Amino acid sequence: MRAVGVIPDKREVRMVEHAVPQITGPYDVKIRTLDVGICGTDKEICTFVYGSPPEGSDYLVLGHESLGEVVEVGAGVSVYKPGDLVVPSVRRPCPHAHCRPCSADLQDFCSTGDFTERGIKMTHGYMTEFYVEMEKYLTFVPTELREVAVLVEPLTVAEKAFAQVWKIQDRLPWVVSEDPIKSPGAGLRAVVLGAGPVGILGAMALMANGFEVYVYSRSEAPNIKSELIEAIGAKYISSKTETVEQLAERVGNIDLVYEALGVSSVSFDVLKVLGTNGVFVFTGIPAPRPAIGVETDLLMRNIVLKNQVVVGTVNADRAAFQAAIRDLGTFIGRWPNELRALITGRFSINSYKELLLGERSGIKNVIALD
Ligand SMILES: NC(=O)c1ccc[n+]([C@@H]2O[C@H](COP(=O)([O-])OP(=O)(O)OC[C@H]3O[C@@H](n4cnc5c(N)ncnc54)[C@H](OP(=O)(O)O)[C@@H]3O)[C@@H](O)[C@H]2O)c1
Ligand SMILES: [Zn+2]
Ligand SMILES: [Zn+2]
Structure with a gap:
């Protein structure tokens, strides 16, 4: 399937052929990408100042601001079902048992620095057609927020x-x-x-x-x-x-x-x-x-x-994702036009170069994959 990848060793940003991920664990959820927001972090990764591929891969799939739709769930998943809208978080805990924040699901406060981040540090991101994520890293999005939920992150x-x-x-x-x-x-x-x-x-x-x-x-x-x-x-x-x-x-x-x-x-x-x-x-x-x-x-x-x-402050925990979804519900009721106007445009994944390397202006540009 198509994915936008950064290849730091070759200093390249290009469309890569990325294997369709499969559910392997009971708590895995397979998600179809709907929207991916682009921000300054993505643009900086495209200048190769930071951003690192997962071990064993020469490319990193970009994208950390995502809205997706559940298409398949593992046997142990009880919270989500196909058709549900979800937003994934970005940071994943470090492997060290002595890291107290990570042990308490507060990897945004990771004390070792060995965390990974989807689309940024050593874990592929969401600028692709499908991804698999554990249910604990997802937050449910009500359908009435479909249009704006890419702003959650x-x-x-x-x-x-x-x-x-x-x-x-x-x-x-x-x-x-x-x-x-x-x-x-x-x-x-x-x-x-x-x-x-x-x-x-x-x-x-x-x-x-x-x-x-x-x-x-x-x-x-x-x-x-x-x-x-x-x-x-x-x-x-x-x-x-x-x-x-x-x-x-x-x-x-x-x-x-x-x-x-x-x-x-x-x-x-x-x-x-x-x-x-x-x-x-x-x-x-x-x-x-x-x-x-x-x-x-x-x-x-x-x-x-x-x-x-x-x-x-850097990154965010689960409570912040839940609060953001609750607040987007408030914003869309109070300022529907202004909230929608934050999204300057939705573009095909084929526009990635113009969006990531060009000077496209506006407030928030989004790659839409649906
Ligand atoms: N801590 C975290 O977890 C986290 C997460 C995401 C982002 N960030 C950081 O948050 C910051 C904002 O992100 P963003 O995506 O909203 O950035 P952005 O779209 O680049 O917006 C930056 C804003 O700052 C204004 N600005 C730039 N230089 C200025 C100056 N010299 N004086 C006054 N205003 C100036 C810009 O003005 P104009 O409108 O005139 O261009 C623009 O409105 C970035 O530094 C980003 O790295 C942090
Ligand atoms: Zn961002
Ligand atoms: Zn940690």
């Missing part, structure tokens, strides 16, 4: 991040809402850095939680991203027209920063204006660039005197 970045934030802020009476279940972020101000899919989905999650949300990103408004952000009720501010200091003045006490741009210079500038008791969440993975000067005395003084927390 990028939304899990925010879901894991905010789960960490709630745990951190348990240290103080942060939530002021009278109905904390409904609107836990009411009265709190969040700044999202970056208006890519990770940033916009994070902004939607924060809005749904009742935060006042400001998205600070590069392009001048109006543009498709700024319009979408304003349409969900958040405010878009361009770094070309407003400095970080002006942003801080406009927002007031910044309670939370959700960084989703991957540019350290802008991020550390914004860290300078994080508010009292604020949390700054880093999700971006910057490419190495020459060192820059940072006002460390100011940052350190703020972190101490304002009780701030700076936290990084």
Whole structure:
């Protein structure tokens, strides 16, 4: 069957002939790929800076943002049946019994670094017609989310991040809402850095939680991203027209920063204006660039005197996948047009070169295999 493969040794990205996978264990599920999202990680793998094939293979099948349909299940599978829609997670545990996070199904916190990741590190991904996955790594998707469920994986970045934030802020009476279940972020101000899919989905999650949300990103408004952000009720501010200091003045006490741009210079500038008791969440993975000067005395003084927390987060656990599917259900009810507009286009697998190596713009491009 067809698959988009990266061959690091030959520095090639091309269509490969990939064997149709078969169910071998009782808990295996065979899945037909419907949608695969493309993100910056895939594009970076195509420049050969990272990404490694499984042992014994010279190619790695790309793709880690997937929606699929169950076509066959192993004898021990009780949760899924053919026809069900599922989203698979990305990271698989390391083989070491002493790795406590992996032993507890929290491989997103793997302590050895010997985890694998589908479509990224030593395990084939989903940019192909069929794949087999164990049921424990799948999450059920209701059919009403068919059109948008390819956005689950990028939304899990925010879901894991905010789960960490709630745990951190348990240290103080942060939530002021009278109905904390409904609107836990009411009265709190969040700044999202970056208006890519990770940033916009994070902004939607924060809005749904009742935060006042400001998205600070590069392009001048109006543009498709700024319009979408304003349409969900958040405010878009361009770094070309407003400095970080002006942003801080406009927002007031910044309670939370959700960084989703991957540019350290802008991020550390914004860290300078994080508010009292604020949390700054880093999700971006910057490419190495020459060192820059940072006002460390100011940052350190703020972190101490304002009780701030700076936290990084990578990947996501099962709870984050479940939360992302639940929240997509909320988003599609509240902002159906804006959520759909996040998906710029669906393309045939034959367009992989243009999508992965070209300059195709938009927000989220998707390869559709159905
Ligand atoms: N931690 C994790 O598990 C995880 C998972 C997935 C992704 N990520 C990371 O999350 C980040 C965002 O991902 P994405 O897919 O949403 O990326 P993306 O589509 O590339 O979006 C990046 C956004 O940042 C803006 N931006 C870039 N440079 C800027 C600058 N100098 N000043 C202000 N804004 C700037 C861009 O503005 P324009 O709109 O003007 O282009 C764009 O809106 C990436 O760094 C990615 O590596 C992390
Ligand atoms: Zn991705
Ligand atoms: Zn581990």
